[in-house]
Amino acid sequence: MNDILAHDLLADILNQAKKIGADAADTILVQEISQSVSQRLGNTEAIERSEDCKLGLRVFVGNRQAAVSTTDFKKNVLNNMIERAIAMAKVAPENSYAGLADPTQIARKWPYIEMFDKTELSVDNLIERAQSAEDAALAVSGITNSEGAEARFTVSEVTMSATNGFIGAYKQSSYSLGVAVIAGTDCTMERDYDYTAKVFDEDLDKPADVGRQAGERTVRRLNPRPVKTCRVPVVIEPRAARSMLNYFASAISGLAIARGTSFLKYSMNNQLFPENIRIMDEPHRPRGFRSKPFDAEGLATSPRAVVDNGRLTSWILDLTTARQLGLDSTANAVRSTSSNPEPSVSNFYMIPGKLSPKQLINEVEQGLFITDLMGTSVNLITGDYSQAAVGYWINNGEITYPVSEITIGGHLEKMFASIVAANDLMFQYGTDCPTIRIDGLTVAGKGE
Incomplete structure (x- = not known):
């Protein structure tokens, strides 16, 4: 559907909704093309392609709201959808904080953000990439x-319109490649993986490098040893360290703060991290996975340091939670076609420090280097943290043998306060973190 048809469709739906009883409404149209190939042991196992077009409508009747969606664009289906949404809104609970942005708040113009690569990969190209990555992984000695x-690529276009006068659209893309392999046999088997993902295809790591890294990571995990329960410094590599930022983002979400269900609810302007820690929410980052010129409520987005000099400076807010807290929205609303908006971070990352990961490790006499965190037992109401982990024991500043059957535990507020960041930040997920060291975590093991 071209831009003109998309805008006309949304305008017709809004007009019809107002005509038959909605006081206000907004719409979102998401068009997406995705293609992937999966490969195992030299054989192509699946080739999948989807071309989806989904439309979401949210209507307001007074302070009551309802959201519906459809993938069927026949006129009678759309009319029934509009009628159903209004009927649902009339019986929904009242919410005095819900509502569209005031016309003076909506974005009228926005900057160009480099976030769309029009490259569409062929099936043969995807097969070649997956095959190359797997071949390189299997070629590593010890992989069994x-x-x-x-290999996958996705391109999408989001178009939004509302009765407050907002209208806007943007396009996004993403490309990824991953491989997972096994080393050892019988009861001594270990598994690991490597993965690369970028917004622009040209930025992806080479398939052979991804495969080789997956194989080497897996072989290194063979013959793990248990460790005794102890309290030591823990160094966490980026792909696992990013989970700490995810917990932090959840704890400062407007939803949790407005409900009083976050251990950080009284922490605004408090020193939560060391003074050299800065955490950014940057919706305008070029080639960022979650870059966007406006949020799901039509507000202009802007970069902000959520943590500056270690101090918490901002919650993550949409309009509803901002009104509930008596604040302004931070333009962090997100939504699917079938849901109401809620607050969430955009490109969320910790500014890298000055030390290399090796220097962080060299400063540890006895400790743990974590490569993966599994499962979770995190209580965001109290901040209590516990998570299963795998990695390597650090002895006199050197990584030595692999360890397993361990759990790390602590309290998130104390963990945040002791973080030391390395200089190896890479953007690969949308929430990204360099290698970090956290001193004084409890490592629960089964060693004697």
């Missing part, structure tokens, strides 16, 4: 089996 490789 493969869980497979997958």
